[in-house]
Amino acid sequence: MKEFELIAHLLPSLPTNATVVVGAGDDCAVLDLGVPDKLILFKTDALVEGVHFNSETPPEKIGRKALARCLSDIAAMAGTPIAAVVTIALPEKFDPGCIARIYAGLNKLAAQFGVAVTGGETTTNPERILISIAMLGTVERGKQTLRSGAKVGDAIFVTGELGGSLAGKHLDFEPRLAEARWLAKHFAIHAMLDVSDGLAGDLRHILDAGKVGAEIWQSALPVSRVAKVRMRSPQPGGLAESGLPSLPPKHLPAVLAALTDGEDFELLFTLASAEAVKLLDAWRKDFPRLRLSCIGKIVAGEGILVRDKTGSHKLQLHGYEHFNCRDE
Amino acid sequence: MKEFELIAHLLPSLPTNATVVVGAGDDCAVLDLGVPDKLILFKTDALVEGVHFNSETPPEKIGRKALARCLSDIAAMAGTPIAAVVTIALPEKFDPGCIARIYAGLNKLAAQFGVAVTGGETTTNPERILISIAMLGTVERGKQTLRSGAKVGDAIFVTGELGGSLAGKHLDFEPRLAEARWLAKHFAIHAMLDVSDGLAGDLRHILDAGKVGAEIWQSALPVSRVAKVRMRSPQPGGLAESGLPSLPPKHLPAVLAALTDGEDFELLFTLASAEAVKLLDAWRKDFPRLRLSCIGKIVAGEGILVRDKTGSHKLQLHGYEHFNCRDE
Numbered sequence: 001m002k003e004f005e006l007i008a009h010l011l012p013s014l015p016t017n018a019t020v021v022v023g024a025g026d027d028c029a030v031l032d033l034g035v036p037d038k039l040i041l042f043k044t045d046a047l048v049e050g051v052h053f054n055s056e057t058p059p060e061k062i063g064r065k066a067l068a069r070c071l072s073d074i075a076a077m078a079g080t081p082i083a084a085v086v087t088i089a090l091p092e093k094f095d096p097g098c099i100a101r102i103y104a105g106l107n108k109l110a111a112q113f114g115v116a117v118t119g120g121e122t123t124t125n126p127e128r129i130l131i132s133i134a135m136l137g138t139v140e141r142g143k144q145t146l147r148s149g150a151k152v153g154d155a156i157f158v159t160g161e162l163g164g165s166l167a168g169k170h171l172d173f174e175p176r177l178a179e180a181r182w183l184a185k186h187f188a189i190h191a192m193l194d195v196s197d198g199l200a201g202d203l204r205h206i207l208d209a210g211k212v213g214a215e216i217w218q219s220a221l222p223v224s225r226v227a228k229v230r231m232r233s234p235q236p237g238g239l240a241e242s243g244l245p246s247l248p249p250k251h252l253p254a255v256l257a258a259l260t261d262g263e264d265f266e267l268l269f270t271l272a273s274a275e276a277v278k279l280l281d282a283w284r285k286d287f288p289r290l291r292l293s294c295i296g297k298i299v300a301g302e303g304i305l306v307r308d309k310t311g312s313h314k315l316q317l318h319g320y321e322h323f324n325c326r327d328e
Numbered sequence: 329m330k331e332f333e334l335i336a337h338l339l340p341s342l343p344t345n346a347t348v349v350v351g352a353g354d355d356c357a358v359l360d361l362g363v364p365d366k367l368i369l370f371k372t373d374a375l376v377e378g379v380h381f382n383s384e385t386p387p388e389k390i391g392r393k394a395l396a397r398c399l400s401d402i403a404a405m406a407g408t409p410i411a412a413v414v415t416i417a418l419p420e421k422f423d424p425g426c427i428a429r430i431y432a433g434l435n436k437l438a439a440q441f442g443v444a445v446t447g448g449e450t451t452t453n454p455e456r457i458l459i460s461i462a463m464l465g466t467v468e469r470g471k472q473t474l475r476s477g478a479k480v481g482d483a484i485f486v487t488g489e490l491g492g493s494l495a496g497k498h499l500d501f502e503p504r505l506a507e508a509r510w511l512a513k514h515f516a517i518h519a520m521l522d523v524s525d526g527l528a529g530d531l532r533h534i535l536d537a538g539k540v541g542a543e544i545w546q547s548a549l550p551v552s553r554v555a556k557v558r559m560r561s562p563q564p565g566g567l568a569e570s571g572l573p574s575l576p577p578k579h580l581p582a583v584l585a586a587l588t589d590g591e592d593f594e595l596l597f598t599l600a601s602a603e604a605v606k607l608l609d610a611w612r613k614d615f616p617r618l619r620l621s622c623i624g625k626i627v628a629g630e631g632i633l634v635r636d637k638t639g640s641h642k643l644q645l646h647g648y649e650h651f652n653c654r655d656e
Contacts, residue, residue, distance in 0.1 A: 006424055007448060010431055014445040015438040019410055029446030031411055033466065035362045044372075044413040044462050046451045082347055083359055085372040087460050096334055103338055110343040117342040118357030120335060123374045127455040132415050134372050134462030138361065 026147050027076035027193050028137065039144060041079045041137035045069045049128035053171070059098045060105030061171040062131065067106045069196070070135040071113060071175035072265040076194040077146075078184035079139040081177070084110065085119030089130040102131070113177060143184040145192035145269065150210035154190055154270035154298040157279070160291055162199055162264050163227030163257030170263035179287060180267055187279055192269035198260040200304060200315055202268055213301035216315070218255060218308040222293040227257040259306075259315070270298055354475050355404035355521050356465065367472060369407045369465035373397045377456035381499070387426045388433030389499040390459065395434045397524070398463040399441060399503035400593040404522040405474075406512035407467035409505070412438065413447030417458040430459070441505060471512040473520035473597065478538035482518055482598035482626040485607070488619055490527055490592050491555030491585035498591035507615060508595055515607055520597035526588040528632060528643055530596055541629035544643070546583060546636040550621040555585040587634075587643070598626055 011024050021039060022030035028041040047053060047066045067084060074081045086106065088099060099122065110117050115135075159176055176194070183189050191206045199221075207214055271279065276294055283292045299305070304315040339352050349367060350358035356369040375381060375394045395412060402409045414434065416427060427450065438445050443463075487504055504522070511517050519534045527549075535542055599607065604622055611620045627633070632643040 006427065006450060009424075010428065010448055013431065013435060014448060015435050015443065016446075017410070017442050017444045020444045020446060023444065024413075024447045029411065029413065029444075031444075031446070031464070033361070033363055033368065033410065033464075034366065036364075038362065040361065040368075040464070042411060042413055042446055042462075042464055044415050044447055044449060044460065046415045046417060046449065046460060048417060048452055050454070051452050082345070082361065083357065083370060085352075085357065085370055085462060087372050087374045089374060089376060089458060096337075099334065100338065103341065107341060107343050114345050115343065116345045116348045116351065116357075116359075118344075118348060118359070118370055119352045119372055120338055120342060121372060121374065122334060124376055124379050125453065125456070125458060126378070128453070130417060130453060130458060132372065132374060132460035132462075134370075134413060134460075136359070136361075136368070136370055136464070 022144070022146060027073040028079065030077070030139070030144050035138065037141055038138040039141055041074055041077050041139055042134070043070055043073045044132060044134040045073065046130060046132040048130050057171065059101035062129070063102035063104065063106030064109050065171050066131040066133050067109050067115070068173060068175050068265070070133050071109070071177060072194040072196070074135060074137040075175050075177045075180040075267065076192055077137070077139055077144050078180045078189070078192070079137040079144070080181070081113055081115045081135055081137045083116045083118045083136045085134050086117060087121045087123060087132045089123045089125035091126050092124055094129070113175070145180070145184055145189045146209070147191055147193050147205050148209035150191040150206050150212050150270045150298050151272070152212055152298055152300050153273055155273045155276040155294050156203070156214060156216070156268070156270050156296045156298065158195065158199065158222065158266055158268050158293055158295055160264070160266040161222045161224035162195070162266065163224045163254060163261045165261055165263040167226045173265045175265065176267045179290065182286060183267070183269065186282060187271055187275055190270045190272070192267060195264045195266045195268050196262060198262050199264070199268065200259045203304060206268070206270065207302065207304070210298070213299045213303050213305070214296055215299050215305045215307055215312065216296040218306050220293055220295045221255060221258045222291055222295070223254050223258040227261070228254045273297065350472070350474060355401040356407065358405070358467070358472050363466065365469055366466040367469055369402055369405050369467055370462070371398055371401045372460060372462040373401065374458060374460040376458050385499065387429035390457070391430035391432065391434030392437050393499050394459040394461050395437050395443070396501060396503050396593070398461050399437070399443070399505060400522040400524070402463060402465040403503050403505045403508040403595065404520055405465070405467055405472050406508045406517070406520070407465040407472070408509065409441055409443045409463055409465045411444040411446045411464045413462050414445060415449045415451060415460045417451045417453035419454050420452055422457070441503070473508070473512055473517045474537070475519055475521050475533050476537035478519040478534050478540050478598045478626045479600070480540055480626055480628050481601055483601045483604040483622050484531070484542060484544070484596070484598050484624045484626060486523065486527065486550065486594055486596050486621055486623055488592070488594040489550045489552035490523070490594065491552045491582060491589045493589055493591040495554045501593045503593065504595045507618065510614060511595070511597065514610065515599055515603055518598045518600070520595060523592045523594045523596050524590060526590050527592070527596065528587045531632060534596070534598065535630065535632070538626070541627045541631050541633070542624055543627050543633045543635055543640065544624040546634050548621055548623045549583060549586045550619055551582050551586040555582045555589065601625065
């Protein structure tokens, strides 16, 4: 059973109560605790040594990444982060200086976004470091952006560039908090999330929640420079599995990286096509340094089609869970 | 460096903001998010296989305990639990049926206390199960009970019985939520926490926060039946280290267990001595089945004195972190 399936199986049985506006299954839970103009966002996320970082990763960057992932989830809801509590599980003989460095990286990013760190626990995990962070945020009532809500005819947008995050961006990415709030304030965003498991995998969450399909324009994908430069070869069988036509091998792996690499932490969202040009125009004025790409449209049906010069092709890949590009 | 020292070292450097009423260092953080009559409580806690449970522990009880510990922290603040988010880290080949059983135990307790489970993540921890839960709660403004606030002359109370929790209670304990709210509603509680690391260790948190000392009456300690029955022998050096006089060995270990065993999850609190009899009287009417013991008084100075028939003796033990009783 894959992680997605397991979680899907557990969700219906989770207890709920009258405060819950949106329960498990979106980027954050949304709660109504009686703040007059705001709803509460609630999220937890964990980083594990050997999975999300390795023993060579500088401790400051581990702490930064642990917090940044939660901030990206708050951004996905168009929220403002407020407070975090941190649990670090680590071997008993771990160097206290390293814990201080993990907190230094975490604290610096927290301070940058005005987040209070209101709990810091340590516990034992003999074999490896594990950091779990929970975050509270707020969002203006009615402005929360969910995974559900995409409509046939919507334009699909993504911020920044995609692919090759593991070359470095996964430790240094900027959570798109200001951008997300700007989007929710100025435009009727239909569906939004942050791309953490790969564009194809995360887009499927939007499609499943909205019971719609998508057509992605291959030439419009904002493939990152690192994904283009660091030539990749797909796993044995990967190319055939993808369902994409045989393009020049130099080109295809970078596109695949953009579609399936995890940890990009960019915003992926849809809004009515009629608003698309207005959005691109306004975005360039307010965020001149961050690329915004219209990469396709929401269509009837299900799944993802990728359109290139030769036509439209069904994409079979889900994201890094089912397919990994490897460096040559 | 011990865990307490490490955390104490990190606390001053944690970022804060205008929402923080009480930051890291109490049982929960207290935040003011603008709910008219309430403050928000925020807490995280983790359970690790081999530390807080073992491979023989039924999965339902693991899930129950993980949630119950957080509920006990909400109780320590006289709060009401609202929502929890759960991260389970586990080996990749872990049986999905076991995860379902962990959630079954957790969900049952959550439903019992009206808590919504609004996030359920899984991640990888190859060698052992680790569960991290974060919890949100609320407390009436002005009714939050902190670790600080104990005053010289206060009476010291503890609910339930102490010692020997690892024989079973640590998996089945009842978080004292209703009792704590009742206390905060009807009495001016000066300081409160839940006993998780052993009475002696946790009482020291109250003493340090209030810059006071305590005298504990040995004969008033509510030693649990299991601590009395299951004879224990202290570690080599433990008896001498404790500073307690040499009592009959059959008696002393049970008292030591009550003073130092972890995981009791009872409420420990102080209030003005003049209120003590009124409290004991009212408690018996409203909670006839739960023992409430006045175990001593707050005194000037620092540290813990234990008074027995032979006089008053300085207690050197901190709790399970520094001293472990072992079964014979």
